[in-house]
Amino acid sequence: MTTIKDVAREVGVHPSTVSRALDPARRGRIGEPVVRRILEAAERLGYRPDTVAASLRSGRSNMVGIIVPDIANPVFSPIIGGLEDVLSARGYALIVADPQPQRTGTDDIVQRLVARRVDGLVLANVALKDNSIERCLSWKVPVVLVNRAEAEARVPSVVSDDVAGMRLAVAHLLELGHRHILHLAGPQMLSTGSLRRRGFLEAMHEAGFAPADNDIEEAEAFTREAGHAAALRLLARQPEATAIVAANDLLALGIYEALRETGRRCPEDLSVIGHNDMPLVDLVDPPLSTIRISHREMGEQTGQLMLDLIEGVRGDVPYVVTAPLLVVRRSTQPPRISR
Amino acid sequence: MTTIKDVAREVGVHPSTVSRALDPARRGRIGEPVVRRILEAAERLGYRPDTVAASLRSGRSNMVGIIVPDIANPVFSPIIGGLEDVLSARGYALIVADPQPQRTGTDDIVQRLVARRVDGLVLANVALKDNSIERCLSWKVPVVLVNRAEAEARVPSVVSDDVAGMRLAVAHLLELGHRHILHLAGPQMLSTGSLRRRGFLEAMHEAGFAPADNDIEEAEAFTREAGHAAALRLLARQPEATAIVAANDLLALGIYEALRETGRRCPEDLSVIGHNDMPLVDLVDPPLSTIRISHREMGEQTGQLMLDLIEGVRGDVPYVVTAPLLVVRRSTQPPRISR
């Protein structure tokens, strides 16, 4: 490994001069010819500055961490991708951490990342309440939330407009002629779960309907299995409903299974609409109508926000909201008996 | 931030003593009561050793990097998940990098990661030929390949048994009574693409069949679109075939689209079998028969291998091969006209 001293010796200057010449921002203070010789020598010797040493001295690590509940989850992986993309373009490395609930809590992960001197932390874990935010705040490490909002907006966040998304879904079903619309909600401890439920209620009220408590059922988790179970409960309770809006595509697919088991057909007997437009839902049977969210774009926005924060470009608490899009496929159609 | 000196001063010992007392491995050299007081003080002051400083001195960073072509790809994301899991359990952080072809090559990424002093590198990028391996070898940084093999086994790798997988697929179709079986191959520059093609050929030969060149068509990429296009070409050329084995689920889904366009039905007119068993292929229409590969498990094995390598437990070049599993769903059935 060639160090900065090797380069300095080769050129016949002091290491500090090499350090400055190699940094475009401070190169100006060094003479033109010297810079050229340093650049050439660095190239020739294959010099790569040791990031670790630089971090120790400068206090900046050029790393940001992201904490996600499940890396393989189709909503989080594109977020990570988009984030990595804009971060790496600016020389930052992304370290991903996935808290294993049984082993170590989010808090511990935060500590470990902070001990690694990350320049910023992205929290994608959707629990509505946990004190990792306080932890970060107290350590003064820049934080941005993604796919999750906080009640009191203390830290920047990037979310999709869940309320608008639900409004889109509800409006679509109403337009088709549905009147009795159910909601299969996600876990209310999760930000998306409660926001979408609220969005559903708002949209219905705006349209002049007041859903009963009975019209909403909460799934234990954002999974097909949980969706399946919850759908069974909901459908048994409200068999005469003609449409159901799920808080999530996975839940919608769970509804599919429940329908199949109870001998009902989608969309003939019941229209179903999901949320997220995750990969392949256009190929299931029937192709799922849903609300498209560009998670990759959210990841990119998160990265941009983080960079601004780290570089101190902005002091406010930005709150980026991305616009959802209605995607109509074949799981929604007018109700059979219009009233 | 409390440093090791703060703890040392608090207890009234030398920083080096604190360092030793905090490391379970070398704690033995320190007196029992002193250790206790140090532990207590460290806890009380909320001391967290600065990983960066430790790395600089010790040369170990407790980080490993993984280079993947696409983080959001359903085959790579579980690999990352499994890897992160076993790595973080041992105190290692995982940094993921995704080479943007247009911006910076894999080589550059490798350099950047090495400059960060990663203790090991996982290469998941499937290109059959690139010199990043040489790069790593010359820098003596432990490397393990995942989902990709090398012709000459210089470095450890974790792959699924592609040949066995194809044998499973072919055997299944033969058992159903198919005789004219096609192969929709993946890009031959990619390890999985060429291995699976070879697996197909071997399996067919073993069964006493000799596929013609015409029976195989190569897709440009492992995507639905490429699969669609290639399937169109293949089906036009061999309309009388009764089954087709795809190198990948995505390609199989592309075949679905091609069938729909040309008015054929699966499985009535043509049986289709995929490879990977990615999420949701059990819900498409018709549910896809495929070869299941546990990518998460591969990720875990990769992590274990990497740890062994880093800790110098093994000097050989292990070559882990995971066993594939046949998953029969509804896209395969006996050919209509049995001969």
Add this chain to the structure above:
DNA sequence: ACATTTAGTGCAATCGATTGCGCAAGTCAA
């Protein structure tokens, strides 16, 4: 009683880069 371990801890160098400060030479104006 003296030599020799052994256990327990301190000292100071070290990892490789960054950075505030200082110094010398050159520029310019008075």
Add this chain to the structure above:
DNA sequence: TTGACTTGCGCAATCGATTGCACTAAATGT
């Protein structure tokens, strides 16, 4: 010619932990 700047670069401290070596005191051996 001198004083005031500017430009270009070197010096040495510094970041926080690790580690080989040295050293002291107690324990053990002969």
